[in-house]
Amino acid sequence: MxxxxxxxxxxxxxxxxxxxxxxxxxxxxxxxxxxxxxxxxxxxxxxxxxxxxxxxxxxxxxxxxxxxxxxxxxxxxxxxxxxxxxxxxxxxxxxxxxxxxxxxxxxxxxxxxxxxxxxxxxxxxxxxxxxxxxxxxxxxxxxxxxxxxxxxxxDGAERYLNHLVEALPNRLDGLHVVLDTAHGAASEVAPEAFRRAGARVTQIGGEPDGLNINEGYGSTHLDKIQAAVVEEGADLGIAVDGDADRCLAVDASGLIVDGDKIMTILTLAMRERHALVGNTVVVTVMSNLGMLQALEREGISYVQTAVGDRYVLEEMKRGGYAIGGEQSGHVILSDHGTTGDGTLTGLMLAARVAQTATTLSELASAMTELPQVLINVKNVDKDRVAQDEGLQAAVAQVEAELGAEGRVLLRKSGTEPLVRVMVEANTLERATQCAERLADVVRDRLAL
CATH class of the missing domain: 3.40.120.10 (Alpha-D-Glucose-1,6-Bisphosphate, subunit A, domain 3)
Structure with missing residues (x-):
């Protein structure tokens, strides 16, 4: 077992x-x-x-x-x-x-x-x-x-609401925000927090009945909030998941702003107000190379961990760092919490839009996302990934071909007999070709 x-x-x-x-x-x-x-x-x-x-x-x-x-x-x-x-x-x-x-x-x-x-x-x-x-x-x-x-x-909800609003560096007056609460745990507190902070709120996915959580709404189903932001003429959209420990965003034109872009925006904002401890952000091995390149251009250091917000938090605690997170939208702001908080992250993102009097799209342009292809190769001996010399040689060959324009990551699943092959490159076609090549090698060499 x-x-x-x-x-x-x-x-x-x-x-x-x-x-x-x-x-x-x-x-x-x-x-x-x-x-x-x-x-x-x-x-x-x-x-x-x-x-x-x-x-x-x-x-x-x-x-x-x-x-x-x-x-x-x-x-x-x-x-x-x-x-x-x-x-x-x-x-x-x-x-x-x-x-x-x-x-x-x-x-x-x-x-x-x-x-x-x-x-x-x-x-x-x-x-x-x-x-x-x-x-x-x-x-x-x-x-x-x-x-x-x-x-x-x-009084738990009230104490939490006070905590959220007090954490903000500035108010959200004048902003129109669409919130998708996934018919989940934040359906009441998230819109109330945004309203108390001064935003005008349009809510979708806010009618939980015990059976509809995450069903077509939330951070894993962004099509509805993309449409709603455009239809409402809102400044931005924030979508959390069922338990609201993560969020993704949508700009005024309906384009998705993922966790890497959110972290880039918040990291730059924290540096500006001298809150970026050690001039460092903690990311995972799945963070987009475009984010890492953006941080390097800005002279900001980063530390990479295994996937999982618990590992991000462990590294943040070791170094005393103030921000860390994942591409999926788990963002930890250690000055204000011990775990990812989608509502808080969304509030902080909206606060940056309000404070700069610019658009989320312009803020997100601080990083250029490189195309990323992920292939799950099933029914393989995931524990032999690091030991198989032929597979490692194939990885080295692809890495040499990509150079500074891409990267490769092979990661075994924690719960299933599969290996995740991730490739980033300067074009989607190149990333796809390299990922498919490596996936074939994984199937051939690690077949059960």
Whole structure:
């Protein structure tokens, strides 16, 4: 059996892969793991639990709360709020543990659970491995007054809204923004935050019913917000995903502004106001070469990590850096949060548009995106990628051909028997040709 935790918690088909029983057991194990780490030493532990609006979150959040309370943890039920809101509230309330029920941008039938330690930080691999090891092990159950108590968290949304608006360097007065909230967890708080900051808001994807999260809306389905921005004559559009930990943007003409461009814009803005710690931004190996070239032209340093916002955050913490993120729109602003926050990122992007009195299109022109082709090669021995000499020789040959005008990345999937072949080049045709060549080599050399 493979590792239960993926790159962002435990996910699967709700009530089949992720059951109420497993969710409860994970919650108990998380409480015991953090207790053994000394997180709860000398006091009665407290936790905050939140969820996105998908139907399965209703019973899975109850299972999570039950598991924690049965382990002697007092639980505050925050209800439907974005993932970054739960991370913020764990820190703001000074509680010991947080849990979020969400499968992020996945379709409604899926769900997931992720945990936050004190301070609102996601758990590292070692702690997650310890939680897995504790599943199903005997434990002494508290009784009487030692069991955890459960209360409703009534002011969580308001505290989070205040945090968002206070983080802005300037107001958004005069801006017309289209928000696509994916019928998800930010459907109420995101438009309210933009309005409080002064923007005129048109919302789409804002009617969650428990079944429609991410269905044709949100940051993975941008066609509707592209059309809405043009139709409304808005200045820009912001689309978050189901749990609102990421966002992508659309300029006034309907063109997509991805996470790399958003980070480039925000990095330049932070340097201008002397907030760019170490003159450095943290990116992943999937960040577009055009972004890296733009940063180099501006004299800004970058550090690359593995894909996954947890790895970005780890590097940011190591270096004390203030911004990092991914092409997918996960952007971490460590002065204001411990995880990606799509609403905050969108607010900061809109604030830059308002502050410069220019267009998002002009701001995004700071980087030129190189064509990027990604091919998933399935049913191969992904663990032999680095060891296969013939494959590595083929990679070296393509890299030599591309020179400074492109790059190659081969990355094994964390959950499936496949290898991702990514090639960037100065033209789409060249990137496609090189990617297909390497994909053929992967199939031939690593076939199962």
């Amino acid at each position: 493979g590792r239960l935790f993926g790159t962002d918690g435990v996910r699967g088909l709700a009530n089949r892969d992720l059951t109420a029983e497993l969710t409860m057991d994970l919650s108990v194990a998380a409480a015991h793991t953090l207790r053994s780490e000394g997180e709860f030493a000398g006091h009665r532990p407290r936790a905050i639990v939140g969820r996105d609006p998908r139907a399965s979150g209703e019973f899975l959040s109850c299972a999570t709360i039950a598991g924690l309370a049965s382990a002697g943890v007092d639980v505050y039920d925050a209800g439907v709020l974005p993932t970054p809101a739960i991370a913020f509230l764990v820190s703001d309330y000074g509680v010991d543990l947080g849990a979020m029920l969400s499968a992020s941008h996945n379709a409604m039938p899926d769900n997931g659970i992720k945990f936050f330690a004190r301070g609102g930080h996601k758990l590292g691999d070692a702690l997650e491995d310890d939680i897995e090891k504790r599943l199903g092990t005997p434990w002494e159950r508290p009784v009487g007054e030692a069991v955890g108590r459960v209360r409703r968290l009534t």
